[in-house]
Amino acid sequence: MTALALIALITIALVALAAVNAINVRQQQLKQLARRREQLYQTLEQTEEALEACLQAVESTATCSEIAREKCALLEALLETEQQNPEPLKTRLAKAQAQLQQLSSGLSERELNRLCHSDSEIKMLQGKLLHALRHIQRRHAENHLTPEKYLEHCNQIEWARLMISVLSLVGAGYLARDNEQQISAINYFRKAQELLQGSQHPDSRRLPLIREISQLMQQNILYLSDEFFPEYTSELTEQVAE
Numbered sequence: 001m002t003a004l005a006l007i008a009l010i011t012i013a014l015v016a017l018a019a020v021n022a023i024n025v026r027q028q029q030l031k032q033l034a035r036r037r038e039q040l041y042q043t044l045e046q047t048e049e050a051l052e053a054c055l056q057a058v059e060s061t062a063t064c065s066e067i068a069r070e071k072c073a074l075l076e077a078l079l080e081t082e083q084q085n086p087e088p089l090k091t092r093l094a095k096a097q098a099q100l101q102q103l104s105s106g107l108s109e110r111e112l113n114r115l116c117h118s119d120s121e122i123k124m125l126q127g128k129l130l131h132a133l134r135h136i137q138r139r140h141a142e143n144h145l146t147p148e149k150y151l152e153h154c155n156q157i158e159w160a161r162l163m164i165s166v167l168s169l170v171g172a173g174y175l176a177r178d179n180e181q182q183i184s185a186i187n188y189f190r191k192a193q194e195l196l197q198g199s200q201h202p203d204s205r206r207l208p209l210i211r212e213i214s215q216l217m218q219q220n221i222l223y224l225s226d227e228f229f230p231e232y233t234s235e236l237t238e239q240v241a242e
Contacts, residue, residue, distance in 0.1 A: 057164060062153070064103055
């Protein structure tokens with residue numbers, strides 16, 4: 001074999017190796033991109049559920065706005081990874097941005113609904129709020145929130161999680177009382193009160209709510225005031241209307 005032929009073979013081999021290496025690198029990049037997109041979509045799904053739960057159970061619109069802001073950031077990150085068909089993501093992002101603007105402006109109308117009718121429903125709603133709490137923690141870690149705002153949002157979500165259990169027990173107590181099951185009603189009210197007594201939450205309404213539940217158990221009042229349980233008043237109004 002001549003030297004020229006040998007050089008040619010070596011050159012071909014090197015080009016082939018370079019091509020194979022380039023293909024392997026590209027495949028690895030595509031796999032990493034696919035994993036990144038999958039993770040982003042999973043996080044986006046959790047964030048959407050967390051936002052839905054916040055809109056249902058968290059009193060502070062500012063806290064809901066923060067989760068909505070996280071949703072927009074995730075959609076923007078996904079859009080950066082989409083090379084084939086970005087239009088569906090652009091549409092979702094536009095809707096998310098419109099929702100965020102509405103929440104941030106204070107024009108969004110919503111009604112709280114923390115009253116659950118089963119343990120599984122309570123667990124599901126509280127679990128979604130736990131995801132919301134993790135999003136807030138991540139935004140704080142990424143310096144998107146001041147320590148004061150971080151604590152404020154955390155307290156809002158934790159209060160919502162507590163009130164889901166408390167108000168659902170009170171609602172069960174109302175139902176038992178309406179069915180003339182007075183002992184069961186008092187037990188439900190007592191469990192709700194014990195949850196509040198065992199909590200260290202700093203919300204200033206915790207102690208007044210404990211006192212109102214005592215009045216419920218003593219039958220001095222029939223229902224908690226609207227300040228604490230507005231959704232039950234709404235439910236009663238709907239039942240009367242029907």
